[in-house]
Amino acid sequence: MTNWMQSDIEGRRAWTGGTDELSVTVVPELGAKAVSLLNRKTGREWLWSSGKPLGNRGFGSAFGDSDECGWDEMFPGIRACEYPEDPWRGEPVPDHGEAWTLAWSAAADERGLTCAVNGKRFPYALEKRYSFPDAHTLRIDYTAINHSAHPFSFLWAAHPLMRASEGMRLRVPDGLNEIEVAYSAQERLGGFGDKRPWPVAAQGIDLSVIEPDNGRSAEKYYFTGTLKEGWAELSDPSTGEAVEFRFPAEQVPYLAVWANYGGYDDHYHIAIEPATGRMDDLSYAMGRGEAATIAPGGRYAWHLELSVR
Numbered sequence: 032m033t034n035w036m037q038s039d040i041e042g043r044r045a046w047t048g049g050t051d052e053l054s055v056t057v058v059p060e061l062g063a064k065a066v067s068l069l070n071r072k073t074g075r076e077w078l079w080s081s082g083k084p085l086g087n088r089g090f091g092s093a094f095g096d097s098d099e100c101g102w103d104e105m106f107p108g109i110r111a112c113e114y115p116e117d118p119w120r121g122e123p124v125p126d127h128g129e130a131w132t133l134a135w136s137a138a139a140d141e142r143g144l145t146c147a148v149n150g151k152r153f154p155y156a157l158e159k160r161y162s163f164p165d166a167h168t169l170r171i172d173y174t175a176i177n178h179s180a181h182p183f184s185f186l187w188a189a190h191p192l193m194r195a196s197e198g199m200r201l202r203v204p205d206g207l208n209e210i211e212v213a214y215s216a217q218e219r220l221g222g223f224g225d226k227r228p229w230p231v232a233a234q235g236i237d238l239s240v241i242e243p244d245n246g247r248s249a250e251k252y253y254f255t256g257t258l259k260e261g262w263a264e265l266s267d268p269s270t271g272e273a274v275e276f277r278f279p280a281e282q283v284p285y286l287a288v289w290a291n292y293g294g295y296d297d298h299y300h301i302a303i304e305p306a307t308g309r310m311d312d313l314s315y316a317m318g319r320g321e322a323a324t325i326a327p328g329g330r331y332a333w334h335l336e337l338s339v340r
Contacts, residue, residue, distance in 0.1 A: 033163050035139035040066065041085045046137055046144050050166040053339050061085060062131035063146035063159065065102035065191070068169070070272065070339045077274055077339070078102060079192040079300040087132050090151060094127045095296065100192060103131040106157055106175070107150070107185035108313035114153075115314040118181055122152050124313050127190070130157055154178040155185070155325070168338040175332075177325035184322040186313050188287060188306035189335060193274070195292070195301045199241035199267050203229075203286065204260040210238070213287070213311050216249040216294035224310075226255065241301060242292045249294030253309050257284040263303045275338045278305045282333035285309045285321070305335060 035048040040058060047056040049071065056067035066085070068077040080100045087097035094103075108124035125132070135148040143162030150156070156176040164170050177183040210232065212225045219236070220227055230239035242248060261280035266273035287304040307323035308316040316322040325331045 033143065035144050043085060046139065048139070048144055048161060048163070050163050052166045053163070053169060055161060055169055057137070057144065057146065057161065058085065059135045059137035059146055061087065061098075062103055062133060063135035063137065063148070064104075064131065066100070068102070068191070068274075068337070068339075073270070073272060075270075075272055077191075077193050079194045079298075081298065090129070090132045091123070091125045092132060094131070097132075099296065099298065102189065102191035103127065104157070104159070104187070105190050106130040106187045107153060107155065107183075108311075109186050109188060110311040110313075112312045112314045115317055116184075118179075119153060124152075128186070129153070131190075153183065155183060164336070167340065168336055170334060170336045172334045173332065174330055175325060176330045177328060180327045182324050182326060184313065184317050184324045186306065186308040186311070186316060186322055187333075188304045188308075189276075190289075190302055190304060192289075192300045192302050193265060195241050195244075195290075195299050196267065196269075197241060197243040198269065199265060199301075201230075201239045201241070201288065201301070201303075202264040202266065203239075203254070204258065204262060206259065207254045207286070209255045210252040211255050211310065212250070212252050214249070214251040216247065219248060220250055220252065227252075229254065238288070238290070241290070244293045244299040246293035246297065248292040249290070251287065251289045251311070253285060253287045253306070258286060261286075261305065263305075265301065265303060271340075273340050275340075276303050276305060277336045277338070279333055282323075282331070283307055283335075307331075307333070 111126040147158040258280040261278040264275040285306040289302040309321040
């Protein structure tokens with residue numbers, strides 16, 4: 032059993048739980064975002080901070096106008112768009128979704144820390160429960176519930192902004208050898224929807240190796256097709272440390288990467304983003320049959336495990 036302790040961070044209530052090897056700190060008021068993922072054995076903080084004060088500008092605001100740090104949940108969309116089907120046709124889906132700007136409830140018990148929120152424009156509930164199945168692993172169990180009498184389609188992606196350093200390595204399952212570009216600063220990898228090989232996308236661009244902070248490059252891409260295995264790893268050869276994500280490919284069939292080497296807001300970080308749909312735009316994903324859907328009155332459950340060494 033993990034003891035969850037409450038504290039104040041910049042005047043906001045936070046919850047911290049962990050083991051002798053790993054801890055996480057969550058701020059429920061700010062979309063139940065994680066602001067710390069700490070390897071207690073080495074002292075390494077994996078989550079990146081922008082240095083801005085914690086907070087956002089409220090529901091529907093742009094992610095770039097927020098603290099832009101830590102680990103947010105993107106749900107029920109990622110890129111701002113409009114829901115394409117009745118009965119919510121034309122309803123705006125905010126930038127990075129709804130959940131990250133809403134205040135969540137939080138309660139700790141013998142099962143872990145449970146955070147929950149209800150949708151604002153759409154009739155869903157989203158819940159996540161943090162627990163530690165072993166000393167070096169954090170598990171998050173997610174459940175999305177559709178409170179309406181109509182099918183509800185959504186995108187979810189984890190958005191853990193990790194501290195980057197030159198030479199770190201990104202490892203993904205064998206057989207993933209092509210990506211599709213969702214965003215590329217100055218179109219270094221091409222425009223939206225362009226495809227490139229993985230890991231060497233072009234001459235001099237090896238996407239599996241973290242680049243230096245060059246002030247120019249920033250990319251978001253998805254691996255094409257659905258996953259057969261749900262995992263990815265970010266490692267630091269200079270220290271031997273690594274963080275590995277594992278998730279069920281049946282419920283979370285896609286994998287994306289956000290790599291920002293100074294080309295967006297002068298930030299330097301990387302995010303491994305397991306996802307239930309592809310290419311960020313919910314309307315686009317629904318049109319391609321690449322969004323998850325919850326039946327009327329139904330629920331959609333998945334989990335994510337994160338291990339450190």
